[in-house]
Amino acid sequence: MREAAASAIRREDYAAPAFWIRTVELTFDLDPAKTIVASKLAIERNPQAAPGQALVLHGEDLTLLRCLADGESVSFRHEEGLLVIDHPPEKDAFTLEIRNTCAPEKNTQLSGLYTSTGGLFTQCEAEGFRRITYFLDRPDVMAVFSVTLRADKAKYPVLLSNGNLVEQGSLDNGRHFAKWHDPFPKPSYLFALVAADLVCREQKIVSRSGKEHLLQVYVRRGDLDKTEHAMASLIASVAWDEARFGLPLDLDRFMIVAVSDFNMGAMENKGLNVFNTKYVLASPATATDGDFAGIESVVGHEYFHNWTGNRITCRDWFQLSLKEGLTVYRDQEFSMDMAGSPSARAVKRIDDVRGLRAVQFPEDAGPMAHPVRPDRYQEINNFYTATVYEKGAEVVRMMATLVGREGFRRGMDLYFERHDGQAVTCDDFAQAIADANPGSALAVNLAQFKHWYAQAGTPRLTARGSHDVTTRRFTLTLTQSALPSPGQPDKQPCVMPVVMGLISTDGRALPLRLAGEEAAHGTERTLVLTQPEESFVFEDIDDAPVPSLLRGFSAPVVLDSGLYDGALITLLRHDHDAFNRWEAGQRLALNRLLAALPGTGELPALDDAYIDAMRAVLRDPALDPAFKELVLTPPGEGYVAEQCAEVDPQRIHRLREEMRQQLAARLHADWLWAWEAHQVREGYRPDAVQSGKRALANLALTMLVLDAVAKGDPVWPGRAYQRVKDAGQMTDRHAALKALIDGHSPLAQGALAHFHGVAAGDDLVLDKWFAAQAQAAEPLDGGGVVLGRVKALLKHPDFSMKNPNRLRSLVGSFCRENPAAFHRADAAGYVFWADRVLELDAINPQIAARIARAMDRWRVLAEPYRSAAREALARVAGSAKLSDDVREIVSKALED
Known part of the structure; x- marks a missing residue:
């Protein structure tokens, strides 16, 4: 561990490297105790760089055996994490x-080999390759890799790396080899190798x-x-990307490898995706509907990176x-297309927005708030965040909204035409989308739109x-602030696309004619807000309508619609936009919770209007069961907390x-x-129809048990x-256990014992x-029931601090997903958090940092919390040895 804090790295300080690496030949003699890595790098001077600069390579936890330039020994020196050759050959290439x-x-960090x-x-993103061999480990250095792997054949019968298999064969002493060549230049973070018994x-497609x-x-x-669904998802991903964006698979083969120890969900290494087993393995007996959906989404995400991330990568x-x-935007669109029906698509969109609000909105309001394109960081692993991923996807979605589906496809085509094989910037992408759509709201307001990238x-x-009854005009005034x-x-x-409609009190979608227009243009419009405040006047509106705003969540903002119960119930019952129907139901519940928060007593009895509205949703034969389950589930505790100053x-x-108890009893x-x-x-299918039915039935079971x-x-x-x-599949078994x-049923302990037995390892x-x-x-x-149970489970023979999945399932779930159990008046939850962060930091700093973020929003807590x-934070910060993460x-x- 490094005892001094790392200095901040700033975007404004970016400079191209003094040297490029054009080709790489790597040879691995693989052994778990000591792997020997031989590299041959074709290096060129950057003609744009100042002359006389040293060649500086990254390297961590390596033992250097030899360093030759053009076959001759070369002097070098070591700095912290660097190999410095002060006087490389004075040639343009060597x-x-x-x-x-x-x-x-010995690599418990799970970064590198x-x-x-x-x-x-291997896991090389973001800076793991430097833990394998010395290299210019930065994303703008792109090289063609050829890789030879040598290993014991009995222990490691499968030898994989990026690209296409060139040659394989046997060696002496029971060893064998495989040679791989990737014809596409890539940065080192996209390198991968696997040697295992698989x-x-x-x-074939x-x-x-x-x-x-x-x-x-x-x-x-x-x-x-357990791999059938992952393969089906991969086949669907390949077909979808070629059909939707004209992007074909560009290698002879595409490989996915599942590993049980992995810091992330998956990694898009060129042609050789390494996945957490969580996002590959599934059978009806072991995986829930949510697991099946997650596999489809993540397989799609990593495959789509083949073009948006690999063929074109980031400059820094x-x-x-x-x-x-x-790529998150692309995988969301893929999953919605796979869902099929409009209602199933809406359910997917609602799920995505719930995730954004649960994680990204709090991040935006906390000490780790940063723009979608950060300006500085100390440890890049800390910036694999919901802001970069999910809010970044919303920024792309707004572009697509502003230019339309066909316009976005034109922009993507231009992006690849301009930048294939390059390492570029967010500005380059936005410029391509705008240039392909001259005259669009995006092109006209591009400089201002980029505030979404720059502002946290x-x-x-x-x-x-x-x-106004007399003029039959409805004036909508929109105000933005931050x-x-x-x-x-x-x-x-910012530039905000606000997709909207107007609904009469009896549920009709009203034709929309803005002042100055000769005729109405449909019942849905996209208003483009560019000023701090703007008003939009609609003509021919006989009676006061209910505005349906931000349909489909067209911009990642917090909306204050000013609507009261009557208007919200109108939206819940009649809005043609499923997202806003769900939003109206959530707002009705949220209003009742927030109204009761200042007191100390019980929640007042839920009014008949609210109960009747929930009953109407539940009984409505026209609504999708999955949608009903979302509406009938009250807002999460974290989302409620985000509405509170304290x-x-x-x-x-x-x-x-x-x-929940009142809903259970009254309904x-x-x-x-x-x-x-x-x-x-x-028979079991993880499709939208069956999944929706199971979701609603299991919510009903939860409520019936609660009552x-x-x-x-x-x-x-x-x-x-x-x-x-007795359940025949995991979705129902798991839901019954959680119910x-x-x-708090006395039968819970027996159910847990049975579930553990079913797990069978x-x-x-x-x-x-x-x-x-x-x-x-x-x-x-x-009484601290949950914390006591979690502490006991730390000692369970099936628990390991070294396995990220197991660590996340116990410690992460408790600290980051169970606020009432974690935030205790006696501070026991915080003591537990500090103990685990310090313990884990010595093993795996990346995972420790993610657990540490459970305390991001401590300043908004009431006392004594x-x-x-x-x-607790000061105790961790005062540790003598702490990772940069x-x-x-x-x-x-x-x-x-």
């Missing part, structure tokens, strides 16, 4: 040969051009039967959203309407639980109907327990078992 060793089995379940794997599912490709999914022995890490924001924080959009963010006290107005997590938890007959009417009796426990009725807890034992745990099912207990709703009488949280997080949290 060859550098390096020989070094690394120790994969490391071991997992007897195999050797089995493979293969599928033919592209639209008639070219045949081989798709392969590699997993541990015994897991092959400040441009990370160039590839990640764009979530803008506020306020809408107020007024109706709160200060770290380093950005003042904000400039947060009392225990009070929020109590009120939300009381709302009891309706839940009975929903349970019976939405059982899936045919039964409150009344002392054993029937529904007994049925849920039976479902844990018993969160309902399956790592991903065990992760669910740990997470269900760490996320459990704290009983309203308190706030003072106790600060004390964690130091940056806690230091920013403590900054005044």
